[in-house]
Amino acid sequence: MARRPRRLRTQLAVTICVVVIALTTASGVLSYFTTRHFLIVDQQHSLETQAFQQASAIERELRTGISPATSLDGALLNAGQTAGLYVGGSWYLSGPLHVEQAFSPSIRAALRKGQSAVQTTKITGYPYFVVAVSIGSSGDGYLLSTNLANLQHTLSVLFGALLGTSIIIVSLGALAGAFAARRSMAPLKEVSQAAQAIARGDLTIRLPDRGADPDLGGLSTSFNEMAEHLSERIERDSRFASDVSHEMRSPLTSMIGALNVVQRTTEDGDPRSREALALFAAEVRRFEKLLQDLIELARLDGSKTPLTVQQVTVGELLNQSVASFQRNNPDVVPPLLTLTGDAADIVIAVDKRRFERIVGNLLENAAQYGNGCRAIIVARSARGLVISISDAGPGITASDLPRVFERFYRGSAAGQRRSGEGSGLGLAIVATQVQHLHGTIELTNNDPGPGLTATLVLPIVDGVDGG
Numbered sequence: 001m002a003r004r005p006r007r008l009r010t011q012l013a014v015t016i017c018v019v020v021i022a023l024t025t026a027s028g029v030l031s032y033f034t035t036r037h038f039l040i041v042d043q044q045h046s047l048e049t050q051a052f053q054q055a056s057a058i059e060r061e062l063r064t065g066i067s068p069a070t071s072l073d074g075a076l077l078n079a080g081q082t083a084g085l086y087v088g089g090s091w092y093l094s095g096p097l098h099v100e101q102a103f104s105p106s107i108r109a110a111l112r113k114g115q116s117a118v119q120t121t122k123i124t125g126y127p128y129f130v131v132a133v134s135i136g137s138s139g140d141g142y143l144l145s146t147n148l149a150n151l152q153h154t155l156s157v158l159f160g161a162l163l164g165t166s167i168i169i170v171s172l173g174a175l176a177g178a179f180a181a182r183r184s185m186a187p188l189k190e191v192s193q194a195a196q197a198i199a200r201g202d203l204t205i206r207l208p209d210r211g212a213d214p215d216l217g218g219l220s221t222s223f224n225e226m227a228e229h230l231s232e233r234i235e236r237d238s239r240f241a242s243d244v245s246h247e248m249r250s251p252l253t254s255m256i257g258a259l260n261v262v263q264r265t266t267e268d269g270d271p272r273s274r275e276a277l278a279l280f281a282a283e284v285r286r287f288e289k290l291l292q293d294l295i296e297l298a299r300l301d302g303s304k305t306p307l308t309v310q311q312v313t314v315g316e317l318l319n320q321s322v323a324s325f326q327r328n329n330p331d332v333v334p335p336l337l338t339l340t341g342d343a344a345d346i347v348i349a350v351d352k353r354r355f356e357r358i359v360g361n362l363l364e365n366a367a368q369y370g371n372g373c374r375a376i377i378v379a380r381s382a383r384g385l386v387i388s389i390s391d392a393g394p395g396i397t398a399s400d401l402p403r404v405f406e407r408f409y410r411g412s413a414a415g416q417r418r419s420g421e422g423s424g425l426g427l428a429i430v431a432t433q434v435q436h437l438h439g440t441i442e443l444t445n446n447d448p449g450p451g452l453t454a455t456l457v458l459p460i461v462d463g464v465d466g467g
Contacts, residue, residue: 009181009182009184009185010181012177012180012181012184012185013174013177013178013180013181014177015177016173016174016176016177016180016181017170017173017174017177020169020170020173020174020176020177021170021173024166024169024170024173025166028162028163028165028166031162032155032158032159032162035155035158036155036158039151039154039155040151043129043146043148043151044118044129047129047131047144047146048118048131050078050144051116051131051132051133051142051144052116052133054075054076054083054142054144055133055135055141055142057071057074057075058071058072058074058075058085058135058142059135059136059142061074062087062135062136068085068087068090068092069092071085072084072085072092072093072094073094075094077094077095077144078146080146080147080149080150081095081144081145081146081147082094082095082144082145082146083095083142083143083144083145084103084142084143084145085142085143086103086111086139086140086141086142086143087135087136087140088140103132103143104119104121106119107119107130107132107141107143108139110132110134111132111134111138111139111140111141112138112139113134113138114134114138115134116131116132116133116134117131117132118130118131118132120148123145126147126148126149127147127148127149127152128145128146128147128148129145129146129148130143130144130145131143131144131145187219187220190207190208191207191219191223194206194207194223194227198227198230203227203230203231203234203235204231205227206224206227206228207219207220207223207224208220209221248291252284252287252288252291255284256284256288259277259280259281259284262277290425308351308352308353309349309350309351310349310350310351310352311347311348311349311461312347312348312350312352313344313345313346313347314339314343314344314345314346314347314348314378314385315339315343315344315345317348317350317352317355318337318339318359318376318378318387319337320352320356321355321356321359321360322334322335322337322359322363322376324356324360325359325360325363325364328360329363329364329367332363332367332372332373333372335363335366335372335373335374335375335376335389336374336375336376337375337376337378338375338376338377338378339378340377340378340379340380341379341380342380343378343379343380343385344378346380346385346460347460347461348385348458348459348460348461349459349461350437350458351436351437354433354436354437355437357429357430357433358430358433358434358437358456359387359389361426361427361429361430362389362430362454362456363389364426365426365427365454366389366390366391366393366452366454369391369393370391370392370393370394370451370452371391371392371393372391372392373389373390373391374390374391374392374451375388375389375390376388376389376390377390380460381457383457384439384457384458384459384460385457385458385459385460386455386456386457387455387456387457387458388453388454388455388456389453389454389456390446390451390452390453390454391451391452391453392450392451393450393451393452394450395445395446395450395451395452396443396445396452401443401444401445404427404443405427405428405430405431405441406428407425407428408425408428427443434456434458437458438458438459439456439457439458439459440456440457441454441455441456441457442454442455443455
């Protein structure tokens with residue numbers, strides 16, 4: 001299964017958090033080991049200085065005839081320290097010094113050479129620091145040891161403090177990273193929302209001026225210029241299409257008038273002439289419908305036709321829309337209208353003329369390409385009001401489905417169009433009208449069974465009951 005890509009905001013927040021963790025960890029480790037090193041070195045240096053001073057004093061006393069025990073008793077020891085004097089093969093101890101562990105072979109060897117020795121060892125399970133200083137004859141020496149438990153406790157407290165501080169810093173860094181990521185992504189979110197609004201047809205949307213920000217000022221300015229140029233181009237194209245369509249109305253009206261005259265004068269004429277004239281009349285009527293659709297699309301693109309929004313009940317509106325379609329298409333079998341639950345009393349805010357055009361175009365599309373509308377089902381859902389219009393035709397190929405709302409696109413259905421019918425703009429007009437009504441529409445092949453279903457979703461007026 002493909003791994004889902006992370007959002008940019010998440011990536012930025014994670015990156016900031018990782019950097020904070022790395023810096024905090026490095027700082028904590030460096031602080032701990034630096035402090036530990038200096039504490040140990042200081043402890044060692046202090047003990048060595050003390051041991052050499054006391055060994056010199058004891059050696060002088062021994063030369064004056066003072067007994068080893070008396071000399072050892074005169075040594076000043078700090079808390080946790082133990083001293084031992086090895087003279088003439090005998091031990092003199094000032095405390096519970098474990099000779100076997102403190103007087104190691106390495107210390108014995110150093111004393112026999114008349115040298116001093118330093119070592120860290122464990123005595124009765126506790127860490128000790130031992131300093132041995134050679135005195136008098138070869139092999140004699142003074143041993144001073146100190147318990148490192150206090151030092152270890154200090155280091156443990158330091159470690160806990162650094163760890164706690166690191167956790168707090170990382171937590172604050174994660175919050176700061178999330179806040180910074182959200183704040184940094186806010187302008188991009190504005191761009192995304194503005195782009196979506198433009199895609200929905202709102203060409204008036206603009207980004208706020210960020211001229212004071214050298215990084216975002218150029219982005220907002222460029223986006224606004226692009227939106228302005230796009231709006232001008234669409235308006236210009238729409239105005240051109242509208243002007244052309246209106247200019248074509250006059251000659252088309254003349255053609256239709258002349259055609260009617262010719263048809264009346266050739267009713268008893270040659271059959272081949274009448275057939276050619278009928279074909280010409282059908283194409284003229286299709287051209288007239290195409291021109292009407294082009295004019296409507298031009299108005300929709302240029303937003304020249306304002307919305308006349310009314311709150312109406314769904315049952316009444318659909319019945320009127322279906323009845324309007326049947327008046328214009330008396331030969332088409334009326335569709336079966338089903339309003340589930342309380343759908344008939346649901347209130348929606350729509351432009352009635354636009355809604356009737358949407359339903360009429362969908363029913364006309366079903367009649368032309370889908371062997372007629374099979375059913376209209378209306379229901380309430382979490383998305384809003386759902387209107388499903390199904391036909392009994394062959395459906396649409398998967399390659400055609402994504403493009404059915406494009407202008408003049410018929411796909412494989414182009415060969416199915418009966419002579420004189422269809423402009424290739426019906427579904428494009430539907431999609432544009434639905435967009436203006438803040439709804440959505442999609443076409444899907446029926447599964448199971450043949451046919452195609454157009455699913456129209458419109459927002460419901462909250463808190464209003466048409467019953």
